[in-house]
Amino acid sequence: MAKIRYKFITFREYETEAFAEYLEYKAAKGWFLTNIHQNGILRFEKGEPKKLNFCVAVLPGSSGLDSADNWNARQFREYCEEAGWKLQYGGTLWQIFYTEDEALVPIETDPEIRLENQRRITFSWGKVLGQLFIIGLWLWMLSSFIKEPGIRFSSYENIILIVFYAILILIMTGRLAGPALWFWKAERSLRKTDKFPVTTWNQVRFRNIAGGIIIIIMLAFVICSGGKSRAIPITLLLILFIMFALYCGKILEMVRETENATKTGKAMIYIVATVIVGTVALVFLTMQIVMLFPDKDTEERRYDRIAEFPSSFEELGGYTFEEGWSEKSQQTLLCFYQRESGVMRDDAGTVQNLTMEYFKSPLPWIIQSTKKTYPVYRGNVWDVQIKESWIEGGTSVVRYHYRWIGTAKLTEEDPDYNYISEWPDRERDLYVISNEKELLALDYSTVTERDVIEPAVKAMAD
Known part of the structure; x- marks a missing residue:
């Protein structure tokens, strides 16, 4: 034994x-x-x-x-x-x-002295600042995933990442809010009954068991979503977490025994050492989670259209669908997203392009938030403005007009000045058509009048 x-x-x-x-x-x-x-x-x-x-x-x-x-x-x-x-x-x-x-x-x-001592240690500046830093870092990671909700929520991989970071934020926030609530109740108890509140072993055991169950459920969810072949990457992630925890503990032990150093100096050593490794571990973790969901068919395959657009390429100016690198289609229970490009060539060989992006979601918030991501940023060499907007049958239409001002942003000393100055002046239009549950973006490579997009507006209004 x-x-x-x-x-x-x-x-x-x-x-x-x-x-x-x-x-x-x-x-x-x-x-x-x-x-x-x-x-x-x-x-x-x-x-x-x-x-x-x-x-x-x-x-x-x-x-x-x-x-x-x-x-x-x-x-x-x-x-x-x-x-x-x-x-x-x-x-x-x-x-x-x-x-x-x-x-x-x-x-x-003395219960009051005891309570004050425990409060000071629980909410020491180092612990609070460290937890706030981690929460802020995870909030930044989470916000980067929801800046384009239409694209993000149409991918299960991104949804899992969003849920993962949201749970981490809730857990870390609870580690701050939980003790704060306990001390508030303890102060009230001392004022009213002169009795110090006691936490039992059964309560602590329940919290530890509940935390373990949550971790097991999260791991099981990731394993089921990624398939059996993802067992090795998941194991590597667990090893990474354990190694990082042991690393932080070892660094802390070394810092504690550092002689001729103030607490501020020790804190700086520990923060620098853990932040560097923690940032690398966080990036690696995100990459590994994304890798848990690779394409099922790694070989080159033809693009598959999931659903039809509200209006066809032919109806929007005589364009024809041309498969290339920009096609994409994905959907979840929360959102559907599809992007395709069409091309039109005249007798002189001039090429005009049309890129359609179509979003559909049962949640109006996703559509409205996606609408705010337009107009598409094309760099500071394009001047963009709203040329016109109108509502037709409950459908909102906004026309963004782009004008090329590349040479105006450069000086003669710029190495690209002579090359860009030879480009002809160009203009193009972007139409964003939306209702509560759908959004269709029509990105033309040329100036396009509003009557050309009427088939799409009518289809979205029906």
């Missing part, structure tokens, strides 16, 4: 009673705490079962950058041992003592 066991359990700074209750339960079964890694991995060694009373406290004024054997920690432990408590484990944060004397006075007797 193994004499060493590891348990992954997270206790918050104000859950000292629950921690003590858990240690008493383990001691009665003959398992005794010997070390805590990463503030969540508990190491137990087998011994003779004993009935012990534990007292768990957080070191007043402790910091994650302090050494576990600093002067304040030694003074606190000596004070507790003089009162009759025996040290079981002393770390940077947790100070764990035990006794067989059930009548021994607890270490912390």
